[in-house]
Amino acid sequence: MRKKHGMKPIKSSDMAIDTAVPPPAAELAGGRRSGMPSIRWTALGLPAAVFLMLVGFSLTSPVFMTAQNMRNVGLQAAALAAVSFGQTFVVLTGGLDLSVGSIVALVSVVTALIGAQYGAVAGIAAGIAVGVAVGVVNGLVVTWFRVFPFIATLAMMSIAAGLALNISGGSALGDLPTSFSDLAIERTAGVPDPLLIAVVLLVLAFLFLRYFRSGRHIYAVGGNLQAASLSGIPVRAVVLLAYVLCAFCASVGSLILTARVASGQPTLGTSLPLQSVAAVVLGGVSLFGGRGSIIGVAFGVTFISILANGLNLLNVSSYTQMMVIGLALIVAVTLDQRIRH
């Protein structure tokens, strides 16, 4: 432990600076951006893996590389993409949001309930408002009450899931306006609209993280909390913002899924917490925070979606698919650790 004269002792654990990553101050001054090592992995490793999978599945399944199947993949990936982009904000701060699946369920039932009575626009607005409110609560519990993110969001996962079941009475809510449920089947230039929504979200997230001060602050806080605080960054506000953005993106994912199933489902999105973390980690975002690229996460989503689709077409059982995705996650985290050190 180093000690500077006249100052509070600085523990080495407080200054967990990865020497391969420039400190946040340099980054704010317009220096080299954080996340370069992870970009190397995602620029080559993951796209290469996606390429190999595309070729491999094309060889083994004659229906894989067809327009219909690719539309299916895009449609199925859209909700996961939205949730994963949101998860990225939180993971970049060094946190985790396990409540994203329950947010999806809660937003789904609220959207259906309000939409059935007051129309699609009101339903969407109400759903997003509720989702964002959950994000605010998550952020406040983590920042002001200083509850560890894993615990805070695990608790919220249970609360939001129970709330969704209570509101819906445990049953699916139908009578959604057709203008809303048609969103899932509409296409623009042959591309399913949900996929376009996910792409728009990706572009907005990319621009925010790269060119907006708050976006760079998210990296700074995740990279070195103490240095960020000493630099004058409002750490609590930044972390709160990350959870709010995560919940907003989960709400968008919920709207996509709700449109696809044309009903408010109180148990929607149960697999999304694990899948979104898998996509984020596969995409090269460090679970320790401060490093990673949203483009990498997009590749992570692509990897998972194509893998699941290809294995389905090959009639591989869902149990084996679970094993494969788990294995891919271990490989990705191991590579992430190697790059860090």
Place this chain on the structure above:
Amino acid sequence: MIRKSALLAIAACVSGALLSSMCGAMAQSNKVGVAMPTVKGPFFTALLYGITDEAKKVGWTPVILDAGGYANVDQQVSDMQNLVAQKVAAILVDPSDEKAFGGALRDAKAAGIPVVGSGDPVKSANASVSASHCNLGIAMAEGAKKLLPKGGTMAALTGPAGAFWSTARWVCFKKVLANSNIKIVAEQSSEPDAAVGLSIATDLLQRFPDVNLLYGADDTVGVGAARAVQAAGRCGKTLVLTAILGETTQELLKAGCINYVVAQQTVLIGRESIRIAKQLAEGKTPNETTVEVPVVAVTPESLASVDVSTIIQPKGWKP
């Protein structure tokens, strides 16, 4: 760096498309798609036995996709869309919630693939083969009255929240008992899992040690309830009523820890689904498009004389 990855992705799509066209995109006309919410549990084991055995007889290979649980509605919708992309000859589906399948059914219709609801009625499908869950609930209520002719108290493990079949059974069950002298003191939903059923039933017995009857929506939670009763040494004192006649249920019936089972003829449902799907795939019109398969009440006394070949798969068969 980013440009390299974009080029890689484009190259992958182009080469994949070329390879795919070289391999040929033939219709999978000798395959029948089966989209199930889960393949766990005695009901689905029996259903899949009926489907796979009958499919072999008609020259079809089943492609079975499992969504991994009743909660994964969107996954089951995706599974069905994947089957449409595979251009299977027909699709059998037991939807976790029919409301969610409008889009997938439209896709199948547009592709000319007939869809048969198998295990649950599906109004927008080309045909459905199922037992009526409401009739099942009614039969269970009659069973409850037979088990408690003088009335009593009961607690319920109602099955997965939001699943059509469990809701229909429970609603119709309660309607029949509404004016009876059987009082429902507790009800709890859960995924159809024996371990979860055991845990919930144990807690219910803790709360209501003298409860006369436990209701299990199907025999996954029903078996759990029976095990809890067995562990508490209350077989024959706290009676257990459930649906679906799996292998473990039969054992517990013989042991007296399950007292009344309303069995679906699940193997027969699977077989009929394939027969109707085959007719539809060949462009023929089936005699009936909504087939309701009757249920069978089974007690420890009648078990030996019941023909189980339409109810349950051969011993040891697994999907």
